[in-house]
Amino acid sequence: MPQPLVVVFAGTSWDGVTGSDRLLASALTSHADILWVDPPISAATPDRYRYGASRLGVSPQIRQVSDGVTRLTPRVLPLHTRPYIKVSTAALIRSQTRWALRKLDRRPAVVMACNLVDVLRSWGPGVAKVLYGTDDYVAGAELMGHDAARVAEDERRQLDNADLVVAVSTVLAERWTGLGAKRVELIPNGVQTSAYRTPGEPAALPKPLTGPVAGVIGQFSDRTDFELLAALADDGVSLLLVGPHDARWEPDRFPALTERPNVVWVGRQPFESLPTFLRHIDVGVTPYRDTPFNRASFPLKTLEYLAAGKPPVSTDLPAVHWLDTPLVRIAGTPKAVVAAVREAAAEAHDPALVARRQAFAEQHSWAERAKALAVALPL
Numbered sequence: 001m002p003q004p005l006v007v008v009f010a011g012t013s014w015d016g017v018t019g020s021d022r023l024l025a026s027a028l029t030s031h032a033d034i035l036w037v038d039p040p041i042s043a044a045t046p047d048r049y050r051y052g053a054s055r056l057g058v059s060p061q062i063r064q065v066s067d068g069v070t071r072l073t074p075r076v077l078p079l080h081t082r083p084y085i086k087v088s089t090a091a092l093i094r095s096q097t098r099w100a101l102r103k104l105d106r107r108p109a110v111v112m113a114c115n116l117v118d119v120l121r122s123w124g125p126g127v128a129k130v131l132y133g134t135d136d137y138v139a140g141a142e143l144m145g146h147d148a149a150r151v152a153e154d155e156r157r158q159l160d161n162a163d164l165v166v167a168v169s170t171v172l173a174e175r176w177t178g179l180g181a182k183r184v185e186l187i188p189n190g191v192q193t194s195a196y197r198t199p200g201e202p203a204a205l206p207k208p209l210t211g212p213v214a215g216v217i218g219q220f221s222d223r224t225d226f227e228l229l230a231a232l233a234d235d236g237v238s239l240l241l242v243g244p245h246d247a248r249w250e251p252d253r254f255p256a257l258t259e260r261p262n263v264v265w266v267g268r269q270p271f272e273s274l275p276t277f278l279r280h281i282d283v284g285v286t287p288y289r290d291t292p293f294n295r296a297s298f299p300l301k302t303l304e305y306l307a308a309g310k311p312p313v314s315t316d317l318p319a320v321h322w323l324d325t326p327l328v329r330i331a332g333t334p335k336a337v338v339a340a341v342r343e344a345a346a347e348a349h350d351p352a353l354v355a356r357r358q359a360f361a362e363q364h365s366w367a368e369r370a371k372a373l374a375v376a377l378p379l
Contacts, residue, residue: 003068004109004379006032007097011114011134013038014071018271020134020168020189020300021114027190027370029068031379035104036069037097037119040076040089060096062103072100090118110377113162116154120161128377131162133172134189136296143222143293155179164376171296171318185376188322190369191303191361196275203276205264209238212345215281215310217274217301221246223294225315226253228287231334233260237341241265242277278308282348283341286314290332302328307361309354311344313337323364327357 006028010021014036025034061073074096076089097119101108112130113119116137120129137155141148156179159165165181167173173186214237216229230253233239244267245254258265269277278284284305288294298319305312306327313329314320315337320328331340347353362368 002033002106004032005035005104005106006110006112006377006379007035007037007101007108009037009093009097009111009113009115009117009119010039013073014065014069017268021132023190023192023366024132024369024373025069026066027192027366028373029066030367031370031374032068032109033106034069035097035100035106035108036065036071037093037100038071038073040074040093042076042078060099062100070100070104072097086117093117093119094122109379113158116151116158118154118157118161120158129161129163130377131158131165133165133176134168134298136172136175136293139292139296166373166376168298169296169319170322175296185372187369187372187376188319188364189298189300189303190364190366191300191307193307193358193361193365193367195272196278196304196307196309196358196361198275200276200279202279203266203269203273205240205266205280207261207264209240209262209264209280211238212282212342212348213238213240213280214283214285214313214341214345215240215242215278215305216285216287217242217277217304218299219243219246220254221249223288223291224249225287225289226250226257227334228285228315228337230257231338232285232341233257233263235338235342236262237338238262239264240277240280242267242269242274244268274304275308278305278310281310282345284308284310284312285337285341286312286317286320287337288315288317290315298322303361303364306357306364309357311348311353311357313340313344325360327353327360 008025012019060075063071065071074093076092108127110128111123112132114132138148138152141151159181165176165184166187168188173184177184214232286299286302302312302314316330316332329340331337
């Protein structure tokens with residue numbers, strides 16, 4: 001007998017950057033089958049955003065991508081994110097999803113939106129409608145180049161249509177409860193602990209780094225506190241930076257930082273290779289600026305450092321307080337971050353502490369998060 005079916009209207013393509021939506025959906029296959037609906041593409045979508053979807057034809061593509069996961073790539077009109085066209089975009093996504101369900105001869109138990117696209121309406125009785133919220137969409141509107149007032153309208157509409165809102169942070173849970181969401185469950189981001197259990201060789205670096213080595217994984221953008229990175233490098237701490245750089249953020253200072261002899265930047269890397277880069281570091285750093293968007297987030301990187309057995313140092317975020325563990329050091333100023341990194345590096349390789357960090361990460365695995373979501377739905 002097949003498992004219940006969950007339709008996941010994803011924020012990222014299955015072959016794109018591996019984020020919370022894909023990690024949670026992959027773990028959820030222990031409880032349900034998944035129809036993963038990519039963000040749509042059109043004839044005007046550049047090849048770099050297609051992630052394997054063919055340019056030929058106008059029909060949606062559907063294919064099996066792993067055990068329990070079928071992938072749909074909808075086709076929509078060009079300029080599909082523009083305000084007056086996105087109404088048709090949502091309708092096309094919904095209709096093509098129903099086409100895929102007929103092809104699969106399946107009826108969903110749950111439809112889950114991982115963004116604010118209008119996909120939760122018109123599913124009829126017996127189908128649970130879920131908003132999986134990983135960010136403060138309104139606070140992040142300017143960061144993403146969107147109009148905050150329009151985003152706020154989309155947010156209220158999505159909250160009205162959702163039977164359940166899943167929030168990854170206490171800040172988001174409180175915000176959406178205050179806006180009148182019918183039901184809100186706190187299910188924070190997790191970590192794929194299995195990726196860190198297999199020993200292997202460290203990734204090759206373009207130049208050697210001497211200890212202590214502080215690592216930062218993620219996107220280097222306006223969310224990042226540049227002064228913290230510079231302070232570490234100025235103090236003689238080596239930096240390993242893993243992730244893409246937003247060219248609009250620190251267009252001069254970030255390239256200059258990466259040219260220092262004690263700094264290595266390796267750019268965007270596949271999710272599967274992250275553990276091999278973390279083997280080079282002594283301490284993992286979460287250097288987020290104090291902004292409303294960051295305060296509402298739940299950084300994946302802090303738990304990834306713990307799963308790798310590395311001591312994390314984070315700026316002062318509600319998510320870190322929710323974790324409520326002395327295994328994560330909190331520091332707010334450049335001077336305090338440098339001191340915390342050096343203190344953490346001194347005990348980084350203590351076997352008992354490495355084991356404690358990894359055991360703590362297991363309590364916050366994606367498998368545990370998927371179990372919590374399955375109970376909340378329920379499946």
